[in-house]
Amino acid sequence: NAGVTQTPKFRVLKTGQSMTLLCAQDMNHEYMYWYRQDPGMGLRLIHYSVGEGTTAKGEVPDGYNVSRLKKQNFLLGLESAAPSQTSVYFCASNPRDRLEETQYFGPGTRLLVL
């Protein structure tokens, strides 16, 4: 049971390039989330998904797209990377949408956009 994994761990992009961050969980969780964390700030929710085939916007969705084609995977896409998207990205999941359930976080992906 690997929990929540993220690929890649680190990436450097040039402005305007595109890339996809992959989040995978093997816990059969329904709900998955993408956050970004900037220096000295807490986590901000980008997008989330309540099940396969569904996605919704969070606090800071602009410049990102997501897809949840399979229950275990949640992809975060940057179509045209900008320096403002330099950040650490965390994926999280939780088993169902009940108040007592907690989120499980991945190790993070560090992205640098030059």
Added chain:
Amino acid sequence: DAKTTQPPSMDCAEGRAANLPCNHSTISGNEYVYWYRQIHSQGPQYIIHGLKNNETNEMASLIITEDRKSSTLILPHATLRDTAVYYCIVRLPTSGTYKYIFGTGTRLKVLA
């Protein structure tokens, strides 16, 4: 939506209790208080959560005031490994599901 306020930083001597306060004066009746921590840029780690009553687990205790406008996370015997950023979060319902809003947290430094 309820928001939380935490002091930006605190120090605590190793072996002593660390008491981390959190204000959430606009919390509504069905919202829980959760605590997470983040050690050196790793993914956040769940610590404890509660609704009204005080809660205790193997990691910490959570004290929620009777009016629920504030809470305190207690690490009973802080160790150097407890040095981290601690986030107090009130769970927000939206569009039939729930999402976490993380603030800036409290940076706890445990001193030897």
